[in-house]
Amino acid sequence: MGFFVSRHLGLVGCNIVLMKRFLPNRAIWFFKNTFFLLPIIYYAGALLESNEVFLRDFWYSLPFLAIGIYFFITKRVILVVLSISYLSHVLFDISYLFFIDKSYMVNFYEELCIVYDLIIALVLFINRNNN
Numbered sequence: 001m002g003f004f005v006s007r008h009l010g011l012v013g014c015n016i017v018l019m020k021r022f023l024p025n026r027a028i029w030f031f032k033n034t035f036f037l038l039p040i041i042y043y044a045g046a047l048l049e050s051n052e053v054f055l056r057d058f059w060y061s062l063p064f065l066a067i068g069i070y071f072f073i074t075k076r077v078i079l080v081v082l083s084i085s086y087l088s089h090v091l092f093d094i095s096y097l098f099f100i101d102k103s104y105m106v107n108f109y110e111e112l113c114i115v116y117d118l119i120i121a122l123v124l125f126i127n128r129n130n131n
Contacts (some may be wrong), residue, residue, distance in 0.1 A: 023127045031120055032077050035085060036068030049104040060096070065090060075110055079128040086121035 039061045046057040067085050071077060097110040 003053045020053065022131065023123065028077055028079070028082075028124075031086075032071035032082055033068070035064050035071045035089075038092065039065040039068060045104055056100075060092070061078060064092070079130075083121045083124035083128065086117045086124065090117045091120070 040058055042061055043054065046054040064085075071085075073080070093110050093113045097114070
């Protein structure tokens with residue numbers, strides 16, 4: 001068991017080293033524009049659900065839309081700032097998971113977002129000096 005775990009963690013470390021070398025500009029472009037596109041998609045889904053859900057989700061995700069607009073108009077992206085933005089989105093996802101009782105998303109969506117945002121934040125933070 002211990003060998004399997006240490007070998008698995010070693011492979012994870014190896015993959016992170018590879019990500020550090022090969023984070024392309026297209027990936028950074030995608031990661032920064034996610035903050036602009038996702039709130040718009042959320043607004044559309046919430047509006048289809050009800051006006052009450054739309055207003056609630058509008059106020060909850062307004063800071064991320066502002067971050068998205070900033071990243072959309074800026075030319076050079078500071079990866080530490082982008083990483084912190086993803087970490088703040090993890091906090092949003094956790095609060096949404098525990099405090100919002102009427103979610104229009106599929107059951108495991110918040111958990112998936114938490115894992116995805118943590119991985120992206122880690123990759124961006126590791127690559128902070130390569131940009």
